Amino acid sequence: MALRASWRGFLKVAEVTCPVALHAAVSTSERIALHSLNRETGHRLRRRYVDGSTGDPVPAEEQVKGYEIAQDEFVMLEPEEVAAAVPDADKTLSVQSFIACDSVDNVYFDRPYYLTPGDRHAEDAFGLIREAMRGQGVAALARTVLFRRVRTLLIRPHDAGLIATTLNFDYEVRSAADAFSDVPDMRIKGEMLDLAKHIITSKRGKFDPSEFDDRYEAALAELVKAKIEGRPIETKRAARSANVVNLLDALRESAGVKRAKPASKPRGKAPAAKTKTAARGRPKAKATPRRKAG
Template sequence: MSPRANWKGSLKIAELTCPVALYSATSTSDRIAFHTINRLTGHRVRRNFVDSETGEPVESGDQVKGYEVGKNEYVVLEPEEIAQATPKSDKTLAIETFVDCGEIDAVYFDKPYYLSPSQSDANELFVLIREGMRKNKVAALAKTVLFRRARTVLISAYGDGLLATTLNFDYEVRS
């Protein structure tokens, strides 16, 4: 069974647009997962959300997100407010610039994806882009929205395809 694309959209360089798909280059499915079990009954334990002061269970409809601004002080965000703040995706990997291969410090690398053409009529353009990058020993920096999050992506020639690696922002990297 062939892998399913995690994302489909377009790779855009100036006026050129190539339909592409992203596939996870790594997998966590083979990791061992443990469940919490009741030692006495052997049944799985379910996690309940309870009010930290009263100890009473809180139904999912009464739960909202909150950002702590002080000790026990929160700014409450309703689901609609969070949805409004979520960046909208135009399904485009918009290349902003090219950099020399190796110029980006590996500490910024987050998650690698294989990038390939999503339509057979895009193969020729895709190969042209890949081989141009390989010949000039450059990688591309692109902006996009992936999985409801604005991301910068490093795109480089990799074997018969391209590797698209999401990058961490400066504030995410510890010094």
């Protein structure tokens, strides 16, 4: 079944324009939805906005947006004022430039969309743009008003279509230098590094999203099913991980390398006193007489 388009407009590259449609590539509609209920009656709860000072309910027509300029002091923004501040949406996804596909740090990636031809008449122009980008190994940076905000999108060839990923603004991305400022700059070498590389090599694989299940969602589904069927609910506890005392030993164990046993000490001669005592306690063997030949 074809996905429903969440946005329709035009993709423009220089003077080449074709109708396109955006389809959300990620959806949370299949997740289990939980509602807030009244424990006593079992009825669903509804939210109501109340005045923070008086506690009186405020009807929708009396609710406005506001920006806090000081504690409990706000600038009110009327709906028509907010609407007037939003840039005009001309429904044009205008390509600003072409860049290398891997030149954007993943931390700027926001939300992916499938970009498809808007109608059958756009297929030729769409295919031309896609194949030209694929042949040059480039991605496109484009801008448009998307859901009332000016957004920058990274567009890349993907199978028979294009992937358009909205990008976070620079002011939204927190500094990596601040996050890693307390991480020491260590140089690891020798056996520890060799063992770590061996472990990585032995565990190389390919990304298969079907192999990664949503354990929380599965556990929640089982809980709901058990409640409906009246079955007892089993409480599962996460296994506690053992404390790793020695990093090198942990690496050796992970790599399947047996730890060398310490060399045993050579046995020394028993003390002379003990030998004499043992000799005194033993009866002496009698000598067997030899028969004379003849």
